[in-house]
Amino acid sequence: MLNLQPYADPQYFVYLLLALVPLAVGLYFGKRIDWYEVIVSLVFIFLMFNGKKYHEGYAIIGFMIWQWLLVWGYTLYRKKSNNALVFYFATLLAILPLVIVKVSAPAHWTHVSTLLGFLGISYLTFRSTAMILETRDGSIKTFNPWLFLRFMLFMPSISSGPIDRYRRFEKDITSVPSREKYVSMLEKAVWYFFLGFLYKFIISHYLGEVWLPYIQAFAIDAAQVHHGWTWWLIPYMYTTGLNLFFDFAGYSLFAVATSYVMGIELPMNFDKPFLSKNLKEFWNRWHITLSFWFRDYIFMRFVFLIMKKKWIKSRVTTSNIAYIFNMLVMGFWHGLHWYYIAYGLFHGVGLVINDAWIRYKKKHNVPHNKWTDAIAIVITFNVVMLSFLLFSGFLDTLWFK
Known part of the structure; x- marks a missing residue:
């Protein structure tokens, strides 16, 4: 039986486009064929985990049941109370499968990663965790089990993103665009x-x-x-x-x-990142949905926590610590290897330096024109390339093996 990896070869697109024809015809005539859309998603997910990857199919089923119960349970709880410890515990449980998989890989716990891991676990974890966070904030007030499953198992982005937001997805999936x-x-x-x-x-x-x-x-x-x-x-x-x-x-x-x-406006993930004039702009253009996810759910919340608890008085110091913490978390998410962690630290420190330079320019009225912009683009491009050398792990192969 076929084993189709998402967007891996031309054969995949033949089956994909043939499967999407009825959906496109329905949408053109103003009708969203929900049942057929779900079948298409499930069939392509099945084919993705078919063959040697059948165990990943069992893993995603278990993962979905786990996340479904968590989000549903926390939504019911949030209607009655808003205890911070319960929120933190629910968030921890949501990311627990991903943490276990990430830890098991470098520890060579093959049986653990085989049991729990599957292609796309990170991006599905981001979706469900964001729902818990937004439920805590009051942005999401009800739990629709059918829409939750369609959101989590939306086939085009299930393996590697882009990372969508539930409220944006819900708005699209429950309506039909004009012709x-x-x-x-x-x-x-x-x-x-x-x-x-x-x-x-x-x-x-x-x-x-x-x-x-x-x-x-x-x-x-x-x-x-x-x-x-x-x-x-x-x-x-x-x-x-x-x-x-x-x-x-x-x-x-x-x-x-x-x-x-399929009539869903999934957000774009890249916007000419190599034309960025500084690292902050780069992260607004590179892997945008991941960058904004970390910004909204880690960086901003970490800053708010520090300010609320009044641990640090200086806003500059607070943002600097948050930059490094945020990018270190991103580095750890990529994997528990020194080069991923160093990559995160590299960008965290780079963002601190970037903000310091921006403050310096404003204070001293540093000239700004098309030539300084060009120089800034060249410098940023080369800094990013250096970070990708670190990220690639090639230095580990070259110097430490």
Whole structure:
């Protein structure tokens, strides 16, 4: 039986587009075929976990039951009370499966990761945890079990995002776009599909499958001669960074395009990140839904907690600590390896320096024009590329193995 990994090869798109035709026809004529949409999502999820990955199918079923009970239970509780300890406990339980999977991988607890892990567990955890957080805030007041399942198991973005928000998704899924709007969405979908193919199957393929192994081999050989350092790290740094962008941006374009065909305006994940003038702007353009998730649910809440408890008086110090804490959490989320944690710390410190520079410019009226903007873009691009070299883990392979 077929085993289809999301957006991995042209064959996937043949089955996907054929399956979406009835949905597109229905939406064009002003009708959302809910039952068919659910069947399509479930079939593609089944095929994703078919074959050697059947155990992941059992894992996602168990995970969904766990999260369904948690969100439903906390929604019932929140109608009657709002105890902080209960909220923290519910949040901890929501992220517990992900934490266990992340810890089990570097500890080589294969049986644990096999039992609980599945493709997309991080992004589904972000969705359910955000629902608990927004329920605590009062933004979400009721629990609709049917909409919850459709939100969590929305097929286009189940494996790697973009990370949607429940209230935005609910608004789309319970309505039908006008014919004019839907035609516009289809036009965008076609463009995103073609751009995604260019990014993922041409540019990323060349960078990752042709050019990167060649550079990597030379870098390792040169490092053995020069005891660790090699100038080949420079082309490796740019190649791996650009490959990371084109591969993930291509995937994200496919996910957004598919959701548009299904009448859902899934948020975009990238917005010309390499034209950013500083690191803060970069994180507003790079993996946007993840960046904003961490900003809204970790950074802002951490700042609010410090200010509410009056642990630190200085707002600058508070934001600096929050930057580092937020990015360290992001680093740990990527994995319990030193290079992921160092990557998070790198960007945390970088954001602190970035804010300090912005304050300095305002205080001393540093000139601002198109040339300074160009210099800022070049500096930011190279800083980001350096961080991607760290993120790639290649230094671990090169120097510590």
